[in-house]
Amino acid sequence: MSDSAPIITFDHVDKFYGDFHALKDISISVREGERMVVCGPSGSGKSTLIRCINGLEFHNSGVLTVDGVEVYEDSKHIYRLRQEVGMVFQQFNLFPHLTVLENLTIGPIKVRKVSPSEAERTARKYLERVRIPEQADKYPSALSGGQQQRVAIARSLCMESRIMLFDEPTSALDPEMINEVLDVMVELADTGMTMVVVTHEMGFARKVADTMVFMDAGEIVETAPPDVFFTNPASARCRAFLDQILDH
Amino acid sequence: MSIAEPSYTAKGRALPQRQPIAKAIDSVTFAIIAYTAIIGGIVWLAYSGAQAMGYNWQWYRIPQYFYTFTDDGFQWGEISVGLVKTLTLSSIAFALAVVMGLIVALLRLSGLVVCTAVSVAFLELIRNIPLLVLLYLFYYVLGPIFGFDRYWASILCLAVFHSVLISEIFRAGINAVAKGQWEAATSIGMSKGQAYRYIILPQSIRFMLPPMTGEVVHMVKSSAIVSVIAVAELTTIGRNIISETYMSFEVWFTIAAVYMAVTLILSVGVSFVEKRYAVDT
Numbered sequence: 001m002s003d004s005a006p007i008i009t010f011d012h013v014d015k016f017y018g019d020f021h022a023l024k025d026i027s028i029s030v031r032e033g034e035r036m037v038v039c040g041p042s043g044s045g046k047s048t049l050i051r052c053i054n055g056l057e058f059h060n061s062g063v064l065t066v067d068g069v070e071v072y073e074d075s076k077h078i079y080r081l082r083q084e085v086g087m088v089f090q091q092f093n094l095f096p097h098l099t100v101l102e103n104l105t106i107g108p109i110k111v112r113k114v115s116p117s118e119a120e121r122t123a124r125k126y127l128e129r130v131r132i133p134e135q136a137d138k139y140p141s142a143l144s145g146g147q148q149q150r151v152a153i154a155r156s157l158c159m160e161s162r163i164m165l166f167d168e169p170t171s172a173l174d175p176e177m178i179n180e181v182l183d184v185m186v187e188l189a190d191t192g193m194t195m196v197v198v199t200h201e202m203g204f205a206r207k208v209a210d211t212m213v214f215m216d217a218g219e220i221v222e223t224a225p226p227d228v229f230f231t232n233p234a235s236a237r238c239r240a241f242l243d244q245i246l247d248h
Numbered sequence: 249m250s251i252a253e254p255s256y257t258a259k260g261r262a263l264p265q266r267q268p269i270a271k272a273i274d275s276v277t278f279a280i281i282a283y284t285a286i287i288g289g290i291v292w293l294a295y296s297g298a299q300a301m302g303y304n305w306q307w308y309r310i311p312q313y314f315y316t317f318t319d320d321g322f323q324w325g326e327i328s329v330g331l332v333k334t335l336t337l338s339s340i341a342f343a344l345a346v347v348m349g350l351i352v353a354l355l356r357l358s359g360l361v362v363c364t365a366v367s368v369a370f371l372e373l374i375r376n377i378p379l380l381v382l383l384y385l386f387y388y389v390l391g392p393i394f395g396f397d398r399y400w401a402s403i404l405c406l407a408v409f410h411s412v413l414i415s416e417i418f419r420a421g422i423n424a425v426a427k428g429q430w431e432a433a434t435s436i437g438m439s440k441g442q443a444y445r446y447i448i449l450p451q452s453i454r455f456m457l458p459p460m461t462g463e464v465v466h467m468v469k470s471s472a473i474v475s476v477i478a479v480a481e482l483t484t485i486g487r488n489i490i491s492e493t494y495m496s497f498e499v500w501f502t503i504a505a506v507y508m509a510v511t512l513i514l515s516v517g518v519s520f521v522e523k524r525y526a527v528d529t
Contacts, residue, residue, distance in 0.1 A: 054435055055434075056431055056434060056435065079437050079438075079439060080437070082434065082435060082436070082437040083436070083437035085435075086435070086436075087431075087432075087435040089428060089431065089432065089435075093426075093428035093429060093431060093432035094432070095429065095432065095433075095447055095451075096451065097450050097451050106436075106446055106447075107436035107437065107438070110438065110442055110446055111436060111437040111438055111442065112437075156435075156436070159436055159437065
């Protein structure tokens with residue numbers, strides 16, 4: 001693992017919203033197959049960080065390279081790049097006017113120009129993997145939150161992405177549905193997928209993370225393997241944060 | 249604070265009744281009686297007013313303007329021909345208005361400074377000119393310059409006027425779609441055009457249908473204004489018949505009823521379509 005090449009590289013990246021300095025001099029890299037979990041208080045720039053990776057937001061200075069391609073607003077490769085990078089959102093963001101199956105096939109058919117029959121075969125395969133093959137013909141509104149989030153994961157998988165980004169995937173879920181989503185994510189991690197996950201689910205982080213990242217006020221405060229991160233964090237800010245979320 | 253021992257059992261207890269007068273006023277029977285009384289009063293006032301003027305009602309002469317059935321066979325009357333003209337005029341104008349409205353809305357939402365400026369300028373220009381003046385501009389100024397006749401002048405004028413209103417409907421409908429839908433579409437690699445076509449516009453249809461219905465009805469009604477440049481549609485036909493027969497009361501009542509029938513049918517038709525597109529999020 002440690003010898004594989006970096007697939008995502010932030011090199012002194014800064015990002016502003018007006019006067020607000022959202023990302024401050026970020027330099028970090030993710031290797032192919034690495035699972036990175038990012039945590040930190042709200043407003044610390046975690047979401048901004050991963051939204052820069054697939055160009056949902058664009059950084060203002062520094063160099064961000066994903067899969068060998070530099071990410072910037074007018075890049076010709078940005079659409080190509082987004083196909084390589086799947087994203088799962090906090091609010092699922094399924095397409096409510098399409099059935100589950102159509103949600104999964106519209107990307108491959110319209111963007112990747114895959115034939116409808118092949119797209120459907122792939123879609124059913126991934127629905128099987130997220131364990132809801134029987135919901136294929138329903139509309140998203142008929143599904144529970146946990147099921148919707150699993151459909152959203154399958155939708156990203158159908159694009160045959162090589163990198164998956166998760167932006168607080170369980171924060172909008174009822175407590176009893178969190179595990180069904182985390183289970184799917186653990187299985188995905190076991191397949192060797194490169195994953196960058198923003199989450200507060202520390203049990204999940206312990207189980208799958210290769211690298212833990214703690215952010216605060218737009219800076220990366222701490223980067224460490226989970227065993228060090230959870231037992232002996234170097235910075236006081238990180239320790240205070242962990243105390244707050246792990247104590248109960 | 250202690251709770252007093254209840255002197256009744258809660259189970260099956262009837263709630264206090266509403267005031268009898270409020271109940272009576274709110275009843276269907278009362279509504280029908282009041283409605284009939286008001287409408288009857290208006291009709292009676294109009295009729296007795298006309299009688300006092302010594303108006304000579306000639307309703308029997310009206311049907312021939314819808315159709316005639318003589319030895320020569322069946323023939324459509326003038327009002328029917330005028331109605332068809334009104335409908336074709338309005339539908340062509342509406343189709344053009346939808347296309348133009350969509351373009352104006354997309355320009356406005358493009359986020360590009362030039363495009364937004366162009367569409368806002370167009371919007372403000374058209375919105376601040378009275379429809380009648382706009383019609384004169386198209387017929388007396390643009391018509392001769394670009395060489396289109398009164399029929400096309402009226403169609404283009406109506407299309408331009410309504411495109412502004414329709415663009416606002418498109419804009420509101422597009423903005424009503426959640427921002428997350430854009431992000432999801434973008435994240436699976438869709439271009440802006442693909443996102444509009446496959447994700448955003450299909451969802452905004454249900455937000456746009458109710459105000460769009462209003463616009464169709466509005467279009468049919470405002471098409472009457474083209475009678476001032478003598479396009480032979482329903483209102484012009486009405487004026488022509490009156491100038492020949494002097495039956496102004498009967499004819500205007502009839503023309504109004506025809507407009508009402510058309511717009512009511514349209515409203516009912518679209519409410520069926522609305523049900524089809526009703527998707528809950």
